Ligand SMILES: Nc1ncnc2c1ncn2[C@@H]1O[C@H](COP(=O)(O)OP(=O)(O)OP(=O)(O)O)[C@@H](O)[C@H]1O
């Protein structure tokens with residue numbers, strides 16, 4: 234019996250009991266489908282988080298107030314200390330370090346913003362004209378905050394697209410309109426281009442105002458919440474951290490860097506932390522999916538065992554007519570491999586469709602990795618061999634006459 | 641030369657505490673090209689003996705020598721090959737592959753022997769015509785009558801043109817006219833040099849054989865020659 238005939242006869246055997254074949258295959262369909270869908274979802278999440286971190290700005294270093302984690306000490310909450318001032322930022326800027334290309338002091342708070350009858354609670358960021366260069370912000374219409382806006386504490390505001398649609402509706406250009414931030418009237422002078430960020434720090438849901446106005450007029454404080462730096466290049470990141478760090482230590486009259494009253498976070502720090510988190514997340518999803526694949530495999534083994542018992546007489550007859558043990562094993566193995574690979578391919582298609590639907594629904598990038606497809610097919614074939622072997626061997630070990638007598 | 645030689649063969653079935661002696665110290669031999677009939681009452685051990693001769697079962701004690709080889713010492717693969725090429729077995733219970741056409745059933749031994757597909761189909765069609773089932777080739781086993789199933793089983797036993805044909809009641813479900821046809825086929829095979837061992841209840845069928853072995857309670861009761869067998 235040659236190979237193509239073996240395959241043909243396996244198909245015939247599977248066709249004889251369509252419902253059972255379909256049910257056995259379903260276990261693998263669900264298992265492989267889950268693996269593909271969940272893994273590609275995990276990867277999409279990873280990709281999206283990475284994109285939004287990179288969207289924060291190139292070679293970004295953020296200086297935040299509060300001490301670095303000290304041994305046994307309590308770490309100051311993010312942005313709660315009041316140790317950074319506009320003078321610090323100006324000092325870094327006027328030092329003209331070759332490693333630092335841009336310095337952007339920022340004061341961010343949440344506040345109620347109203348325009349006519351509409352209102353929204355959003356993040357207000359007091360900025361200087363360097364903000365767009367550091368954070369990759371571009372203007373959709375109008376102009377950004379200028380140096381003279383900052384110098385004269387003007388009540389002008391630049392809106393993110395989400396704020397525009399919340400306050401004025403989509404497609405409306407609000408330039409020249411008036412809004413109120415904490416009841417203080419501001420004139421809208423521009424709108425930023427959407428960055429499409431999701432989740433943490435949605436930069437589209439933001440109102441930008443001059444930092445001086447934010448300090449004096451709106452929030453009544455004299456500190457700032459952070460200083461963002463753009464390093465001249467990715468190679469200058471460490472140098473930039475050192476230059477800015479030691480300058481601030483000197484300004485704050487702190488001799489021991491361990492007791493600094495500020496901390497520095499670079500974009501690459503955030504990126505590596507986030508990608509390790511999302512990597513764990515992906516692995517977790519894959520683990521859950523793998524369990525369902527295992528259950529599917531056991532289902533196949535169960536069905537194949539039932540098949541062997543049900544077909545005992547047939548096996549006995551085949552052996553009586555000259556089928557060798559190996560031929561019998563091959564036949565049952567091929568049946569189970571057809572089942573699992575068939576289920577694997579269907580599951581793969583289903584998984585791809587599923588992950589496409591989900592990623593479109595929650596607007597994540599749609600990614601399908603070839604490795605997960607290759608893995609799915611390989612694994613399902615492997616399951617066929619693994620879980621088909623025992624029933625096949627059991628079938629082959631029967632003595633022909635005992636098998637023929639079986640009832 | 642003895643093709644089949646059985647000496648002191650016993651078969652004891654253990655069912656629970658009870659031992660059933662199906663064969664009790666049986667010895668006999670069959671020469672190459674001989675046509676032997678085995679007769680005996682129901683339950684006397686005829687089928688049990690046939691299964692041993694067909695390398696489908698092993699005796700509890702005693703030896704079985706087939707073409708000079710002690711069957712008990714052969715590997716499983718070798719036994720499968722013997723069942724496939726050397727022996728054509730007609731089962732008392734037909735044992736056709738369920739839900740499978742008559743043609744596919746007859747093809748089966750040839751499939752395991754690796755005979756090429758076209759040749760298989762050609763040979764299976766020939767054989768089915770020979771046993772009078774030319775118009776039933778595409779019927780599945782459950783669409784055939786008892787007699788038809790039996791004839792498919794005979795065609796299948798002949799498909800590999802085996803040296804030895806072992807037939808367990810090959811005419812049990814067949815009308816006497818058809819049974820004469822089957823006996824003619826067997827007789828022709830014998831003329832071509834095939835060895836035939838056949839179990840039967842009917843003296844009229846046994847008369848076709850050269851020699852009749854009578855079994856009772858698992859023992860050989862008597863052997864008698866039939867002259868040169870019934871000639872045409
Ligand atoms: N697997 C088995 N387990 C236990 N006893 C068995 C088994 N097979 C056969 N026997 C017993 O062995 C004896 C011989 O059975 P066998 O089938 O050889 O009889 P037979 O001569 O072919 O009868 P028949 O003419 O009715 O076909 C019977 O008593 C039967 O009950």
Ligand SMILES: [Mg+2]
Nearest residue numbers: 686687688732
């Ligand atoms: Mg019998």
